Amino acid sequence: MSYQHTIQHRTYRFDNLRMLLARATPFRSGDALAGLAADSYEERVAAQLALADVPLKIFLEETVIPYEKDEVTRLILDTHNKTAFAPISHFTVGELRDWLLSDAADTAALQALSPGLTPEMVAAVSKLMRNQDLISVADKCEVVTRFRNTIGLKGHLSVRLQPNHNTDDPRGIAASIIDGLLYGSGDAVIGINPATDSPQAVVTLLQMLDNLRLQFDIPTQSCVLCHVTTAMQIMHHAPVDLVFQSIAGTEQANRSFGIDLALLKEAHEGALSLRRGTVGQNVMYFETGQGSALSANAHSGIDQQTCEVRAYAVARQFAPLLVNTVVGFIGPEYLFDGKQIIRAALEDHCCGKLLGLPMGVDICYTNHAEADQDDMDNLLTLLGVAGCNFIMGVPGADDIMLNYQSTSFHDALYVRKVLGLHAAPEFEQWLQQQGIMDHTGAILPVSNAHRLLGYSATANR
Amino acid sequence: MELRHNNHIQEDPWASLRAFTTARIALGRTGAAIPLKEVLAFRLAHAHARDAVYSHLDTNGLQEKLQAIFAGPVLQLHSSVADRYEYLQRPDKGRRLDTESSGRLSALKDEYKQQDIAIILADGLSATALNIHAIPLLELLLPMLKAAGRSVAPLCLAEQGRVAIGDEIGALLQAKCTLVLIGERPGLSSADSMGAYLTYSPRPGNTDETRNCISNIREEGLDYSHAAGKISYLVSEAFRLCLSGVDLKDNYGLFLEK
CATH class of the missing domain: 1.10.220.70 (lyase)
Structure with a gap:
């Protein structure tokens, strides 16, 4: 027509x-x-x-x-x-x-x-x-999801703790996790992008994450963001909380990611069967981003924003805990500058929420985009006002493995403070018990003797 | 960076963990904010990266130095991109030569064509990387290729070029393979990282899985002698197998890849 x-x-x-x-x-x-x-x-x-x-x-x-x-x-x-x-x-x-x-x-x-x-x-x-x-x-909109805590309640903003390391060194990753936890981050997930997709490396990291969580009784979930087929291969002998996958809005683009709907269904059923969630059974973690279908030469003449929203149809079929649009990662040939990145992020967040998804945004940019920290500050504040479910927490906003800039643990504290937002209730209570945060949500100084610093000393020995 | 210490900063008592990662941990804080010293350190790293993206290939300086180490012609070529602004938004144009450049290659004498390897120096996302690393690498690599009996086509400098511009250049030169040296996307910790892409049987339309990539060539990353050795090994393997890309496995020594 x-x-x-x-x-x-x-x-x-x-x-x-x-x-x-x-x-x-x-x-x-x-x-x-x-x-x-x-x-x-x-x-x-x-x-x-x-x-x-x-x-x-x-x-x-x-x-x-x-x-x-x-x-x-x-x-x-x-x-x-x-x-x-x-x-x-x-x-x-x-x-x-x-x-x-x-x-x-x-x-x-x-x-x-x-x-x-x-x-x-x-x-x-x-x-x-x-x-x-x-x-x-x-x-x-309000989209609430649960695994070991409750994410997306109005007035709350969660953070994915992203402790990446360029060689997947568990000690280096643990150091960034301790840093993030002591800054109040990690309630959405503690999620590592592995430098390699080898099953053994992923298992090692998952065991490290799970030991840490159990030792300190942290009400959160972990994830190593490997390919869905890798997670399926290891999930019966490794502590897989959430199954991760990048998804797109056309069958052909999904095929370029090595997936289809049947595979995602199998992965979802597998993750559910592990019964690792305590307060809920949202077990999937998806990432998306405008431009991914075009980048795979699989957009079929559809504009990149419509392609992106079609990916949300894929996501909602599997009741995810988290959906993250990695908005500025793809580069300036798709989103040129701060203005385009900000607009795209607000679109993705709103469209995902309307479709019933627990939307978070990786507020980010690469060094060849016309953007800087000021643009990210603007977007972070706008998304805080819009009720975004979660953002990323990267030490000093500098991801040393993926080589791009996202939001820092400090950024999360900033937006929670100026907008009066709270961490996930179970996690916030844990932060208070650990002496990391006071009852007003302010972060507290910790001493040398804090037990989390004891963990790092053990892990590093 | 020396900024006067002040009393507003809440230091983090886990600075010792920095021994395990180059991530920006234990930054301390003032209120919820990152201390100014760290903010400015970040801004300086970003400034270096931005300056690298907008840096220019020193074509005349490079040509002079190349002619000192290479007996054949050195050509200055340009992609069909008008400027850096267009380069960043139109990767398709950065993969194609402008008409003047393709005309010059077509008009080259036959004696320069049908050589084993065409070497292309493209600015990519960091001309700085090429300006610093291309000559020291080629000083080691060209003798290695010669010793292996490989003939080398005229060297090409390609301004505003992407990796795939090597396919058109290689095809016009009728070279058996191409080596594209190109500035990689600058990170906050490295604004001058150079990549090397080897493509056997270059022709327009080749995709990434037909190439072998050697990344992070710089003194603090993969140093010149290791990079040259690795490239030389991959060239030999490509000629032995008559292919490059995913089916050409890199078994050269034990290197720390990124």
């Missing part, structure tokens, strides 16, 4: 929904690289005007990749909940935007609506929204 909009005497035509979505997207370098961006500012607004008038029902009829060709499309349509969709089934995309911002769309209404929304509907409405709208709507 084609779409059009006329501005004065000029009529802009868009061949199909896929093209309309791409042309309506706020500018970013990746869409230009793919040849999908609008040619002018006017064309972009024309596309947004046309998109605003598209009935939501169209999204159930016109796919951006054919049903027969792509299992993500099949998943989206086969799991669409018509009952949940019913209250908004007569809306256009524009009406959905206005309704989302209305007082009628409260937390309960948004939670009830979530299974009735498809990724393409959510991507479409986000393209019409200003940054302020993306923050307002996300702030009204």
Whole structure:
């Protein structure tokens, strides 16, 4: 089906929904690289005007990749909940935007609506929204998940402690973990990106993490972010809490990651069977990021933000504990500067939340992007206001293994302090018991004799 | 960096753990904030990385030095990218020569074509890395290639180039393989790291799995003599097997890879 909009005497035509979505997207370098961006500012607004008038029902009829060709499309349509969709089934995309911002769309209404929304509907409405709208709507959502603690409650912000080391040296990793715990980080997960994907190296790191957790009775979960097939191979003889995988929004892009839906289902069932969660059974940890499908040459003519939101359909099928959009990692050919990174992060967070996902954001950039710490400070503050479930905690914001800059333990303290946000309740209680944090949430000085420093001495011997 | 010590800083009593990692741990704090001394140290590292991204290939200086160690022609080429701003956003253009450059290669005399190996020096994301490391590496590598009986095509300097620009250059030179020396994406701890990519049977459209990569060439990383030895070994293996990439396993010595 084609779409059009006329501005004065000029009529802009868009061949199909896929093209309309791409042309309506706020500018970013990746869409230009793919040849999908609008040619002018006017064309972009024309596309947004046309998109605003598209009935939501169209999204159930016109796919951006054919049903027969792509299992993500099949998943989206086969799991669409018509009952949940019913209250908004007569809306256009524009009406959905206005309704989302209305007082009628409260937390309960948004939670009830979530299974009735498809990724393409959510991507479409986000393209019409200003940054302020993306923050307002996300702030009204609440997505709570549980494993050994409770993540995503309103007024809380959790942190993935990311203690990476360039040679996976357990002592070096332990040093960064102690640093992070003493700064109040680690309630989302203690998660290591391994430098190698060898099963034995992963097992060694998992055992180290589990010993540390058990010795200090830390109410959190651990993860070594290896490929899902590696986790499946070792999960019956190693302490696997969460199963990790990078995912994307097209079948072909997922195949380039070495996965498909059947494999994820098998991994999910395997992780559930371990029964390691104490307060809940959300056992999956997914990472995504705009541009990944284009980077794998598997975007099928879909703009990078719509591809990203389709990845959330994959995620929500497996009830994850954490979904993390690694927004600025991919580089300037996809998101050029601080402005594009900030916009993309707010989109991802809001779209994921609308689809019912426990969204966190890796607020980050590489050295060849036009961005710096000031941009990250802005984004961190905006996401704190928007109610982001979790962020990363990297020593001094400098990841020495992945060679990029994320947020620091100090950054997490900053945003919790200025916005009055708390760590996950179980973890916060533990921090207080350990003398790391006081009852107001302020971090306390620790002495040489702190028992966590005793651990590091033992581990380093 | 020397900043006067002040009393607002809450020091962390685990500085001894820094012995186990180069991560920025035990930074201390003032309130919830990182102490200024550490903020400025970070900013300086980022400044070095940013300056490296925007650095220029010293084409004339490199040409002069190359001609002192290499008897054949040294060519100055350019990708189809207009400037660094475009380079960062259009990797496709950084992989292709501009028309003047491709014309010059096509017009080269036949005697320079069909050689064993074409060596290309591209700025990539850190021209600084090439300006510092390319000559010392080639001073060791060129004699090793000669000793192994390999013929070397005219050396090429490629401004605003990506790794795959070597495919077009190699194809126009009809070289059996290419070695692209290129500036790697600068990290906070290393703004001058050089990479070397070996591709057997270069042609446009080759993808990453057809290449072997030697990374982190710099004095504090993989030093020149080890890098040259490793490249020389991979070239021999590539010619023995008539391929490069994932099927060419790197069994040369025991090196600490990143």
